Amino acid sequence: MDAVKRYFRSPAAVAGLILLLIVIAMAISAGWFYPRDPLALAGRPLVWPFSNPRFLLGTDNSGRDIAAQIFYGARISLLIGGVATAIAILIGILVGAFAGYYGGWVDNVLMRITEAFQTLPNFVLLLVLVAVFGSTLTTVTIAVGVVSWPAPARLTRAEFLSLRNREFVQAGRTLGMRNIQLIFGEILPNALPPVIVYASVVMAVAILLESALAFLRLSDPNVASWGNLIGLGRDVLRVQWYVSAIPGIAILVTVLAVSLVGQGLNDALNPRLKGR
């Protein structure tokens, strides 16, 4: 309960939480405010924001409602960000736990692979994956997850290294617990908090990666995503710059909210490290 109190004492963390809740609310309510397909033709193209009450944020090059795309885009960003983060954290925990627990050649092999993933620029690997497996919503989400796991793996490994010889683990071993039980039942729950906090960083990066991919028109073109809209707006950037500007602000706010919440959680859970 202390941690919750500490969290709400930080104005930045509260601001982040409010922003995040707004984005989540947008994602949930998209269907109520804009029951029609956000990618369907809605009116004349390139209507400026606030000039027509029907289209509060204007329309894009092909006459689609920008506000509707922003609301539906929140769904896509949170979905891809959330699922990709879950994938990355899951792989990271598995690799890190086995490497840290067993040590020796298992550690060597797993860390070599992790190093290989870290040496290859993750956006380049993302391009390779998209080139090979195509760019549907599912493949892009998995690809973003697959390029993001090395950092959580290293973090988990470090936690396991410091925990694996503690008394409670040795006690478990004397009781005859199997390795798998020790790893997932005893050590993992203690190693988890910093990894969960780090998930916010992974999610922020995942959202940025997907939007960059969408901007380059290498993500799924059949969904209303913020990155797609920015890429579309690039064609009319010189005069109708708002088509690109508005979704960019949405991405900025979302990523900012996720990182503020993550930092708030970190400070609340590790009060001694506050301000670092």
Add this chain to the structure above:
Amino acid sequence: MRILSLAGRRLAASIPTLVLILIGVFLLLQFAPGDTVDAMMAQMGGGDAATAKELRKFYGLDLSIPAQLGNYLWRLVRLDLGFSSIYGKPVASVILERLPPTILLMTASLSFAFFFGLVFGVIAARGVNRWPDTLISTLGLIFYATPSFWFGLMAIVVFSVYLQWLPPGGFEDIGTVRTGIWRALDIASHLVLPTLTLGLIFLAIYLRIMRASMLEVLNLDYVRTARAKGLDETRVVTRHVLRNALLPMVTLIGLQAGTMLGGSVVVESVFSLPGLGRLAYESVVQRDLNTLLGIVFVSALLVITVNFVVDLIYARLDPRITAEG
């Protein structure tokens, strides 16, 4: 000499990593729909199956996958990256042409981010929890959350379309022929916006790390000694604190080298710079898998090189590292 042997050992240790990456990506690309011959046939405007078969035989594509992999690795040892059917040139020369803009862009962005990250980090740490710190930390958070390509587009709108101060893209002005210093100035003016765009997120990271590491070092005993000795605060910071506080920043350069290279893919596309990143994007769109594999190889090499240099700098900054080695 010890520094060199230590860094050299680290370099040798990265060779298996490089081989692992190449094997992994090579096998991955076998799943890609279509091969080089398909791309060539498409460029020629189609052809019959017999020609395709002959071409596959010519390029060794009819062999088994392990044999192809062996061939590829053996050619790599001789620095032969294969042939790009899209550009009609060896992949190595295509990449070599595109390398200078990327290296220039990365160096410029890194210097920008490192220098201003350091300055802002020091300012924030010296006024911790007062308004300069709050302002700088908030800006850092916002920069961190800004998608680089979006910042680039908005910078083009403001500085190229409305103010018309800077060119909106390209590497140099191709309309007029310039030489010497004028050409350098022209290229520099084309690189201002891309440098800011790519450097922004790293500026945010560096200033945060610098602030944290300054705060940590400022509390150490030897700093108290320096102050007790009667040194003024500026001298304490520049002569005593900075050198130790810089260590995490230098580590970060090595860790972020790959991220920066990845970021240049996007930034080069925004500003249509003819660099390695744009080549990576083009080769994905055009399905030029040979070139893509070559880029993977070169970018991994680049990251390993940066880490080698970082090791050298690190050992120079902190003599304890070599003493342990």
